[in-house]
Amino acid sequence: MVGLVFVLGPIENYERLPLSCRQPIKLDIKAVKPWLRYSFDRLWGTSADGERFAYYVERGEPTVMQFEHLENEFFASSLQKVNVDRTESIVRFCERYGFPVSSGYNGAQRLSLFRSRFKLFNTDFQPLKSEWDILASESASAAGIPLFSSAYSEDDKTLLGRRPYFLSEEARRIHLNDRSVVGAISEAEVIQTIRALQVSTALITAVAYGLENTDTWGANEVADYLCDRSHMAQNGISFFLLSNTDTLLKNTRLKSYDTLILESSEFKSIVQQGENAGFNTRESYTSTLADGLVIASNTAISFLANSLLSYRFDGTGGTPDEAEDDNGGPLAAWSHARKKTHRRPASTHSYGCLSEAIISQFGLLYDDPAEWRICDNCGRIFKKYREEKPGKVIQKTRFCKRSCANSYSKKKSQGLITE
Ligand SMILES: [Zn+2]
Structure with a gap:
């Protein structure tokens, strides 16, 4: 993108992001587990309550995906490029990286439980039959409800809430006894997860840059x-x-005051009323916006932190408890043996998921002491040069990736940029 220039200069006091509103929330990053990617088909089904919906079914043998398969700052590149309004864009992304499963309703555990329904020592998979069932499964999970339902605007309704989870369960109900299908997930769940990750990571990044550069x-x-x-x-x-x-x-x-004045007649009329009553509407709105952005960023970080907990949650409810009362004797020996069996990784739980890997990579970068910078070419906020390899740190780059450096020097040689 050409010509995006941020004019650096002192800003008004009321525009400053309030550091005091920021909550220190820690993303607890652990070793990222590999995850499975399958070939899949996109199908249409009808839910028990009559809705036609798109979903994906996995087939054949999986490819094991590793953390290293995500390029640097994945959340700002391949993830951000997905256009959730276009099926081809979603499909292309999932073919390459796998399905981003939701952190709500134990999404990762439900999918892996369903995948292993025909295995030896098969798991007994029962599809959740309503959004109420899903609510019950959420409260049993580690994360609880990641996205609150109170403030959805009209156009967000189809994408938020529990409906996407319900549709995934409906897809699983349809293929419950179908041995040609490994896993199943609704397109709505994939879209919801991608959106939540796109928004949260971009928001957190922009606010973090703002808080580091309040002047x-x-x-x-x-x-x-x-x-x-x-x-x-x-x-x-x-x-x-x-x-x-x-x-x-x-x-x-x-959105900013000036953008809203241009776009929204409703906002314009509220501003007019405020001005008539003698308020400085620009100042009042912008300082409220500054608070709102930091608060929204806090919510986004908690969402990511809760998601990590949810992805690690073992849906079987069996957590190895080393502190259990062992008084010796044969019973203790049995109990010891049982614990060892439980600790043996079950094949269903030895894999992680793509969304967990994306959040973990973001969390590592977020914690990295390097400062946030803005690319001189594309204007994107970044920390690491995209092509940077582990162990080789490129310190003072002005560009987020090689192609940005190249395109900048090309523009300069054509006289489009003067420094
Ligand atoms: Zn760039």
Whole structure:
């Protein structure tokens, strides 16, 4: 993208992101488990309550995917490039990396349980039959409900909530006894997961940059950055502006004052009323926006932290308990032997999932002491040069990747840029 220039200069005090609103939330990163990728078909089914829906069925033998298969800063490249409005784009992504399963309702465990329903010592898979069943399974999981239902705007309704999980379970119900199918997942669940990861990682990154550069990057810069489709493929970040929504931010999708004046007649009329009553509407709105962005970013980080817990949650409920009362004697020996059996990794649980790997990679980068930077060519916020190999640190690069460095020097040689 050419010509995206951030004019650096002092910003007004009311635009500054409030450091005090930031909550220190830690992403607990553990060794990333490999995950399975299958060939798949896209099918249409009808749910028990009559909805036609698209879903994917896995077939054949899996390819084992490793953490190293994700390029550096995956969340800002391949992940952000997925256009969830286009089936081909979703399919291409899943063919290459596998399915991003949801962290809600034990999504990862439900899929792996379903995959092993015909195995020796098969697991007894019973599809969850309603959104109420799913609610019960969520409260039993480690993460609880990652995305609250209170603040969905109209256009988010189809993509949020528990409906996608229900549809995945419906796809599993349809193929329960079908031996040609390994796993099944609804397209709605895949889309919801991709969206949540696109939005959360872009939002956290932009706010983190703003908090490190409070003199030059305020609420407007963060909001405008997130409206740029090349930085975040989503339409707005209302996804994570949930429980504590300030009335001023209602229906604004956290856009900047100037963008809203241009786009929204509703906003314009509220501003007019405020101005007539003698308020400084720009200042009031922008300072509220600054708070809202940091709060939304906190929610997004908790979402990622909870997702990691959920992906690691063992749905069988059996956690090895070393502190169990062992008083010696034959019973203790039996109990010891049983614990050893339980600790042997069951084939169903020895794999992780793509979404866990993406969040873990993001978490490692987030914790990295390197500072966030803005690419001089494409304007993207980044920490690591994309082609950087482990153990080889490229410190002061101004570009996020090789192609950006090349395209910048080309523009310069053509006289399009002067320094
Ligand atoms: Zn770049």
